[in-house]
Amino acid sequence: MEEKRLAAIDIGGTTIKMAFLTVGGDIIRKWAIPTDRTDGGTNIVSHIARSFSAELKQDGLTTIDVTAVGVGAPGPADPIEGTISGAVNLGWVNNYPLKKLLEEALELPVFIENDANCAALGEMWRGAGSGTGDLVCITLGTGVGGGVVSKGTIITGVCGSAGEIGHITVVPENGILCNCGRYGCLETVASATGIVNLYKEEGKEATDARTVFVQASKGDEAAKRVIDRCAFYLGLAIGNIANTMNPAKIVVGGGVSEAGDALLLPLEQYVRQFTFPRAMEVLSIEKAMLGNDAGVIGAAYLAKVKTVS
Numbered sequence: 001m002e003e004k005r006l007a008a009i010d011i012g013g014t015t016i017k018m019a020f021l022t023v024g025g026d027i028i029r030k031w032a033i034p035t036d037r038t039d040g041g042t043n044i045v046s047h048i049a050r051s052f053s054a055e056l057k058q059d060g061l062t063t064i065d066v067t068a069v070g071v072g073a074p075g076p077a078d079p080i081e082g083t084i085s086g087a088v089n090l091g092w093v094n095n096y097p098l099k100k101l102l103e104e105a106l107e108l109p110v111f112i113e114n115d116a117n118c119a120a121l122g123e124m125w126r127g128a129g130s131g132t133g134d135l136v137c138i139t140l141g142t143g144v145g146g147g148v149v150s151k152g153t154i155i156t157g158v159c160g161s162a163g164e165i166g167h168i169t170v171v172p173e174n175g176i177l178c179n180c181g182r183y184g185c186l187e188t189v190a191s192a193t194g195i196v197n198l199y200k201e202e203g204k205e206a207t208d209a210r211t212v213f214v215q216a217s218k219g220d221e222a223a224k225r226v227i228d229r230c231a232f233y234l235g236l237a238i239g240n241i242a243n244t245m246n247p248a249k250i251v252v253g254g255g256v257s258e259a260g261d262a263l264l265l266p267l268e269q270y271v272r273q274f275t276f277p278r279a280m281e282v283l284s285i286e287k288a289m290l291g292n293d294a295g296v297i298g299a300a301y302l303a304k305v306k307t308v309s
Helices: 044-058 098-106 115-126 192-201 209-217 221-245 255-259 261-274 277-281 291-307
Strands: 005-011 015-021 027-034 066-073 110-114 135-140 144-150 249-253 284-287
Touching: 005 044, 005 115, 005 291, 015 044, 015 291, 027 044, 027 291, 044 098, 066 098, 066 115, 066 291, 098 110, 110 115, 110 291, 115 135, 115 144, 115 249, 115 291, 135 221, 135 255, 144 221, 192 209, 192 221, 192 255, 209 221, 209 255, 209 261, 221 249, 221 261, 221 277, 249 261, 255 261, 261 284
Parallel strands: 005 066, 066 110, 135 249, 249 284
Antiparallel strands: 005 015, 015 027, 135 144
8 A cells, every 4th residue: 555645835935836755755746836926825725726636636646645734834834823924925914824724725634834944844854954853944045044943843932933043133233224124134144135235335236146156256355255244144143043052953055055165164163253162062064955845845744743653
């Protein structure tokens, strides 16, 4: 008899990634559909259900062959109530009942979590964090996301806002305005957008962070200073996180991390500078391994721990 599958959904602002996985975390099939943000995001669930049903049919399966569905979505999540709040890019503002709507549409048990938290679970289960249940995952993309795992469990906090690493203040004076309405957040200086902002402060222009890293590799002193500042601010934030949480691993992912050693080597030096020596002795900084699959693998892990004995 064929083993039941786990299903996973990673809802993003432009793309929704979906997958079927084994209970061991191997991806059997994965696919993606565009995110329809029209009408306040009210079409998203029906589009997911239609695509999900079609993929099941293509594999000759029904919902009986699926144990449960794990879902990662942007914005603070309340896994108990099954709601998402503050996902303004999708139009889901206050307590959007995502779990209830998906369970009705898919006719399966659904478990939801913040997307960055799912990525952290994925890296813990099958990626760079494998072997430890205590890690912090930081995603450096258009923004800065984060997930904190302690003893194998996501730390969510009272209202689902734990792990908002991108909104740690690292520039307390004369900082850049963040999308959250505050100034000097890590996101304004360590995201792809933030790196471009720092380059502009140097009187230079770049369309994306990759351009800045390329210019640095060619000897551009302004670009080198920007990368050093980015590493400094990121190291400051990580050092304080390490002093607070005492994790075994800090996993760094997202598009900006593709710069590799150009960012990670100075970052490790600054983390060492700002971290309590005892905490640093047991800490390693790792580059994320799972790429765009981290979210669905973590969502599948969520479904597994909730349902598979």
